[in-house]
Each structure stands twice: as structure tokens, then as C-alpha cells.
Amino acid sequence: MIYITRRETFNAAHRLFKPEWDDAKNLQVFGKCSNPNWHGHNYVLYVTLKGELDPTTGFLVNLKDLSKLIKEKVTDKLDHKNINLEVDFMQGRIPSTENLAIGIWEQLQQPVSELGAALHCVKIAETENNFAEYYG
């Protein structure tokens, strides 16, 4: 069993906001992260796969294929976007770092398996101080 990780980045706007709550309640729970005019981050995404080494190539999977897949399924949908308004797989979810990790996992699990490996972990850093990890 071998593990490989690909790092990708995207820049996006978001707002922590629960539609069922009024602004005062959102502000109380989410603080400045609930600013109605949005704020944003340079997100750093780490996608880890596990599986058996292919003895023909010495690869688990070709990292170029993985990078292309992450761009197609995840970062092209998120980069320079508003996560609350424009990202299909985040609709109906508060765009916390935790929910982003889960949403990205759901985007990648099936396509990664078609590359011949299993998705092991989606890790996402919102800032240099805050990370979330999801293992399914």
C-alpha cells in the first residue's frame, strides 16, 4: 500500500451564513466570517490517494492524471468563484472548511476510483492556521 498526495490551490469568496437565521444570529455565531459583503481566501487543497503500486510504471496513479481530475471536478469550479453562490456541489451547505472538505471528497471519490486508486484523504487549509481533513 502506497499513498500519494497532490497539492492544488484556488482562490474564492465565501460567507459563513445560515439562511434560516437573521443577520444578528449569523453574526453572533460566525463573527466576521459572516460579513454580508463576503470575504475570501487562498485555499490550499491536498488530495491523498492510496492503493497498490503499478509495477509497470512505479506509480500509484500518474499525478498528472490526478491533477487534471482535481482541476476538472474541483478547482475549476471553485477558483475565482463565490462558494455560496456559484459552486454546484456546495449548494445548501454552509461553506465552512469542514463542509468544503466533505464536498470535495464527494466530487472525487468515484472519479479517483476510476484512476485505479482509492481516495484516502481530502485536506484543505483555509489559512496558514486552520485546516480540515476528511477520510470518508
Added chain:
Amino acid sequence: MIYITRRETFNAAHRLFKPEWDDAKNLQVFGKCSNPNWHGHNYVLYVTLKGELDPTTGFLVNLKDLSKLIKEKVTDKLDHKNINLEVDFMQGRIPSTENLAIGIWEQLQQPVSELGAALHCVKIAETENNFAEYYG
């Protein structure tokens, strides 16, 4: 002459957008950075001061005073904000990294001189790949 630098960070939303242009023209010039629904960044700010060392303290200025000043004049106004809509000193300016550096310089030049040093450089990184520097 000695130089000291304080690093601070802030997270904000913005859009590269010229009101005199329609969306098609903005998109042509600014690309995805002009997304009408905004995007955002973890900005990293480096403020460099120069001057004579104070022989009593071994400091140019106390970096705690500098940090407090940057927070008050700059990062409290930018952090978790929309630069286009909510930041007083950026009104009427396209929020490019270059204009941010100039805007921040203007906020800091006079207050820094009251600390007993001269503002030497404002450097701002929008991503790990893009920086702007302004020396006045």
C-alpha cells in the same frame, strides 16, 4: 540606518472591475479576476521602516507599536471585508495588488513618522506567486 519589517495578514474579497466598462470589457481585460460575484485572497503584508537605531532600546521602533498601528490603520479595515465596497481608502480605485500597496502606503506614511521612523516599503502578496512593492 537600520530597516525593520513587520508581517501581517488579512483575508478579503475583491473584484477587478472598472465601472466605466461593461462586463464584457471588464472580463476581456481582467479575466476571471472580474467575476461579478467576487473572489478573495489571504493577503500577506510586509511593512518596512527605516531610520536610526534608538541606542536606549536597541530598537528602530518597538515592533508591537508598529503591529498595533498596522492593525488600526490597515488590517482592521481590510480583514474579512470586501475591498471594493467596504474599505474607505480603496474607494475609487481598482483593487489590484499594486493599488493596494499604494493605498496602504498612504495610510501608514504619516502615522509611521510619528513612531520616529520613515516608511520604506509596503510589500503585499496576493498569492504565493504574485507580489507588489511600493516605495513612495
Added chain:
Amino acid sequence: MIYITRRETFNAAHRLFKPEWDDAKNLQVFGKCSNPNWHGHNYVLYVTLKGELDPTTGFLVNLKDLSKLIKEKVTDKLDHKNINLEVDFMQGRIPSTENLAIGIWEQLQQPVSELGAALHCVKIAETENNFAEYYG
């Protein structure tokens, strides 16, 4: 199950030193890390929690609450201190990176559970080249 991590920093002095041994023996085992006049580090601390996502907020726990807790229980006690002489929870322990990880774990395990999550890992970097991790 979701995992979140908060990064915090502190700067402290220490000395690897066993009181039962004389200076020659301490020097033999610990080398320059046993300098009687102390040395110090910029420590980087990563605290990882695990648990079920709160569907109301999209959070495992609010990272601001976690940051506040780490400051209160750990970094306020360590920052700009002498670990051998001034840190209550490190008394009687050689302040190796390993023992720091264990000591910080003991400080956080109970309070973290009151936030509604389980402490998963305490990771501490003494330098850019040396880390310790403790999982309880």
C-alpha cells in the same frame, strides 16, 4: 467523522537537563541542547480534533473557541517563558519535544471534550527539521 487543526506558535527557552546527572553526563547525552545558560526556539503547535460535524453550523467546533482554549491552557503558559523553570505542567519533566507534546495533550484533552470534540493529535515542531506527535 471530520478532523480540524489549529496552528499556534510560541517562543520559549529551555535546556535538556536531568537533575540527577552532573553537567558532564548531561552534556554527553544531550549535547549542546544541555547548555546551562539555556537556548530557545520558535515552537509551532498543531492541535487536531476529531468528531461529528455540527449540521447547524457546519463546524466540528468553532476554531475561534479552540484557539482561545489553546491560548488559555497552553500557549499563554509557554510563550516567552523558560519551560524548565516557569511552566507548571512541565515541572519534573525533561522538556524534550516529545514531553512537550505529551504535556500539552494532558492540558487539552479534558477542555477539548467540553467543546464537543475529541482531541486527536498534538503535533509540535521544535525546528523546521524536528517534530513530535502524540495521539494519547
Added chain:
Amino acid sequence: MIYITRRETFNAAHRLFKPEWDDAKNLQVFGKCSNPNWHGHNYVLYVTLKGELDPTTGFLVNLKDLSKLIKEKVTDKLDHKNINLEVDFMQGRIPSTENLAIGIWEQLQQPVSELGAALHCVKIAETENNFAEYYG
């Protein structure tokens, strides 16, 4: 059970290349990584050990001993070398990041056990975006 990690670096040349294939087939599978004139990387290696803390020293193992061991068994053999041509433990293997992690594991497993700990993980970063991990 405690975990410690030592970070080491080395700079080397390599080529992803399967001798049984002709250049066209190698190029098709490995792309520019198969350039016959070689290319190279600044590799970053993380070696993680696990075991019981030695109560006498507060160490799992002395990180200086671990660093010396990694240099002797691994990085002195790789640093400023051509991995395909000059590294004994990589002969007969395509020098992918995955195979490097496995090869380094095999070099370290027995010697690390003589230090009084178990090898837990070999992680190697080929670039800031690509990592492999091996746990045996």
C-alpha cells in the same frame, strides 16, 4: 506511543524510464519526466518513528542519532547523485516518488529498529505539489 519526525533534504537527478520500452513509449507514459538528458529535484524527506518514550531522556530516540543514520543510509547515497545510475538501492526500479519512498523505507527499517524505535512512515516530496508516503 510517541511519534517523532526528522526532515532531511537532498538534490538529485533522475529520469522516469523503463528500459524495456523504447523512447517513444517512455515519452508517452512519462512525458517530460522521461527526458533522456535527465532533470532533477530538491527532494524533501520526512522520516517518522514510533515507540515508547525513554523516561530517562524524554526521547523516543535522539534525533541526532536519527539524522546521522538517515545521512549514512540514505541521503549521502542520493545527494548530488543520479538516482538511475548511481544509487545502489534504486537499481532496477523506476525512480518515481513512490519507489523512492519504498526504497528509503527498506534502507531504514532495520537500522531504525536498532535505535530502539519502529519505522512508522517515509514521506518524500518531489516538488511542493507532489508527495508519496509509505508505511511498510
Added chain:
Amino acid sequence: MIYITRRETFNAAHRLFKPEWDDAKNLQVFGKCSNPNWHGHNYVLYVTLKGELDPTTGFLVNLKDLSKLIKEKVTDKLDHKNINLEVDFMQGRIPSTENLAIGIWEQLQQPVSELGAALHCVKIAETENNFAEYYG
């Protein structure tokens, strides 16, 4: 006057080697950097431009144009290549970090001026510990 910097990366093989000298002399002067079987690095390149801000766009130059230019003139020629054997603008030069900075400067000076700015600095990091800068 405003300064902007674009960071780009490339991975390449090289050898410090003076054809007029025999291997013994090369080894004596360049040490392990003269290994006849090559070694390599993940180079990090910083290209800094200076000039007057364009008031229409808030840009000195569009960093996408600069990035495209650097790729075309510099990094596409260097990435996954052997600097001694395959890079036209480095022929006849020992591929030290200093000479790389000068060679890249010569590639960029004229094309950058056509973007409407002046090339200010080419900085290149060979490792995390070694940099060269050239200002023309």
C-alpha cells in the same frame, strides 16, 4: 514607480563543470556539484518589474501576460531539461545560480520592455539556502 514580482518554478538537471579543466580540477573547485552523472534542483524564479502604474487598469502590467512571457522565454526552455546540454541561452556558460540569473535576465529584458515596464531584478533560488539576484 511601482514594482511587481511573479514567482515561477522549474525543475532541471545540471553540473558545474568547466570543459577546459579535467575532472580532478572540476571536482576540486566545484565539489559534488560537478558530479559527471548530473544532479538537479527545483528552481524558484522571481521576476521583478518596475514602472508607472497604468491608471486605466491599476496594473503595472497584467501578471498573466508576464507569466506567459516568462514561460515562453525562460521556463519552457528550462523545465525538465539538462541546463548544460539543452538550454540555448546557457550554452558556453557554467550553469551556476549566478549565471542562470544573468542568462534569464538577458532573455527577459527586451520582451518585458514591450509589455510596458522595465525589468528590475531576476532572483533565483537553487535551494532553500542559496539565492542569486541580478539587476542588470
Added chain:
Amino acid sequence: MIYITRRETFNAAHRLFKPEWDDAKNLQVFGKCSNPNWHGHNYVLYVTLKGELDPTTGFLVNLKDLSKLIKEKVTDKLDHKNINLEVDFMQGRIPSTENLAIGIWEQLQQPVSELGAALHCVKIAETENNFAEYYG
């Protein structure tokens, strides 16, 4: 004219403290940095040289010679030491980051000139947020 930089690190203890002042006054001016029991840092030092390229080698100076010189004159004196008590060239000086940069400059200026280059800048980072630079 070419510029080269070597990065080195050292870990040390210090205390911002003016012997002419009592503890209350020291605490008022220097805050927690004046803790009588010391604290410490992982310092990062950048030494930049300038001069004419040696056409024979493609070097300004051999970075191995520079690294050896910095170790001998600077970091061997500082690493794992107490800057206030044990570092000869810092005696009689408050060990602020500014004074460290000046003290290190004075240690290196003459020896660097014997390598055939001029010392251009000593930059020292006390933390990831605080730097000082001295250009003589």
C-alpha cells in the same frame, strides 16, 4: 554586479534588558521579551554579498566558503547559546533583532572582503513576522 545570498539558522536564548533600568522599567519598555528567565527563538539569517562574477567559475564566491565563514564567525557563536551571556560580539548591546543584524555585519564585513566580494546586507528574522536588515 551580481548578488548572492546564503541562508543559515541558529537557535538561541535571549532577554531584552537594559542593566541601567530596574525590572519594572525593563518590563514596561520591553514587555514579555524582558522575562528574567529568558526566552528564545529559531533565528533565520540571510547574508547577501555583491561583486563581480568570477568568469572562471561562474561564481561571485563559492557558497560553501561563505557558509563555512558564517558558521565560523557567527552561527557557531550563537547556536544553542544565550545571546546576553555567551556571545562575545553582543556584549554591551541589548540583543534586539536590529542589534543582532549590526553585530553580525561587523563580524562578517572584513572576512567577506577576503573572499573577494563585498558584504551587501545582513537580514535576520526573529520570528516569521519580525525581520531586521542592515546594509552598513
